[in-house]
Amino acid sequence: MTVPWPPTYYTSEKHLNLEHERIFEKSWLCVARSSQIADPGSFVRVRAGREDLILVRKPDGQVRALINICRHRGATLCMEKQGQFKNSIRCPYHGWSFNLDGHLTAAPFLHELPPETKERHLFTAQVAEWIGYLWVNLDPLAKPLMDQIGPLLQHRFGDTDVPGRYGCEDLQVAKEVTYEVGANWKILYENFCECYHCPTMHPEICQILPSWRTGYGTVSGPDGPKLEGSLLADDATGFSLSGKPAAPTLPGVPPEDERTFHGILLWPNVHLMFIPDHVMCMRFEPVAPDRTRVITQWLFHPEAILTPGFSPDDAAALVDVTAREDFEACERVQNATTSSYFEEFHTPHESLILDFRQWAHERLYAGLQQESASPA
Numbered sequence: 001m002t003v004p005w006p007p008t009y010y011t012s013e014k015h016l017n018l019e020h021e022r023i024f025e026k027s028w029l030c031v032a033r034s035s036q037i038a039d040p041g042s043f044v045r046v047r048a049g050r051e052d053l054i055l056v057r058k059p060d061g062q063v064r065a066l067i068n069i070c071r072h073r074g075a076t077l078c079m080e081k082q083g084q085f086k087n088s089i090r091c092p093y094h095g096w097s098f099n100l101d102g103h104l105t106a107a108p109f110l111h112e113l114p115p116e117t118k119e120r121h122l123f124t125a126q127v128a129e130w131i132g133y134l135w136v137n138l139d140p141l142a143k144p145l146m147d148q149i150g151p152l153l154q155h156r157f158g159d160t161d162v163p164g165r166y167g168c169e170d171l172q173v174a175k176e177v178t179y180e181v182g183a184n185w186k187i188l189y190e191n192f193c194e195c196y197h198c199p200t201m202h203p204e205i206c207q208i209l210p211s212w213r214t215g216y217g218t219v220s221g222p223d224g225p226k227l228e229g230s231l232l233a234d235d236a237t238g239f240s241l242s243g244k245p246a247a248p249t250l251p252g253v254p255p256e257d258e259r260t261f262h263g264i265l266l267w268p269n270v271h272l273m274f275i276p277d278h279v280m281c282m283r284f285e286p287v288a289p290d291r292t293r294v295i296t297q298w299l300f301h302p303e304a305i306l307t308p309g310f311s312p313d314d315a316a317a318l319v320d321v322t323a324r325e326d327f328e329a330c331e332r333v334q335n336a337t338t339s340s341y342f343e344e345f346h347t348p349h350e351s352l353i354l355d356f357r358q359w360a361h362e363r364l365y366a367g368l369q370q371e372s373a374s375p376a
């Protein structure tokens, strides 16, 4: 079934707000690397949908996701990007203090205030850790993370364990690049749903993964029980611009994957690549209807990173050059979305775009009449 998908979905502030409300603020979102808050009391500030959150590691090792708003008169509690709390979070405005669970523990003249004051705990979000990343969900009724991503993993790999083989929890970020792209987040996501553009746009990656010249990558392909990975070119020994590996093969990678690239999109905001010697994670954050932030991290084994002469740059350069080609194309599409002539035609290579739209549409309009619900 083809769902309605007018070009205003790429330009309307109102539609983006609806996506925030019904997709980003109701889904599990990958927001930070667990190791960013390794020590008790350490925190990092992140965005989820339109909300500002503090992720803090408690002394017992658990992570709390606290909405970064004081329960007194609504001041932003914490302006720092990341740092370290002692045992509490103190609002600088009137001095209310909250413990790392978000419970109010102290306030000026607290004994003179009504008893219910003590119940004014910080609002919280659900939090989960998976493959070394922190995921949050603002919906208190949301089902566990695996309910959201398990079916996608199953569909792509035939089982849900594949990321575990790469030992993602133990890998470290060797390089991070943030891209600010002048296109709607869905144009980016739809770009990554298909490889029909690969033979035209990506000579570098097609050199290393020749099967991509067919117009099929590894996130989509002809229907089947599961999708295969892409083999490295005969003359390549690694997934990098030079075709050489940046590090030894990761310890858990099975022999059949030693020369294989796997990619998967985990809706709504993650793109993962599994390569024999590293893993890449790309996260998408909508900033405005026509602007998206893309945070890309390259993860390597800690021993490889410590090896003299190690550099992630050659491996990162292949994704970097490819991503820049993608983003340039996405901006071309965004540029045309305000024209009355804008329309689309999908080839069979692009069928995953329609699956993505179906998924998004169900979340935006399930149970509602399209005509009355659409803000666009």
Ligand code: FES
Binding pocket: 070, 071, 072, 073, 074, 075, 091, 092, 093, 094, 095, 096
């Ligand atoms: S707004 Fe935070 S203590 Fe008053």
Ligand SMILES: [Fe+2]
Binding pocket: 191, 197, 198, 201, 202, 322, 326
């Ligand atoms: Fe691409």
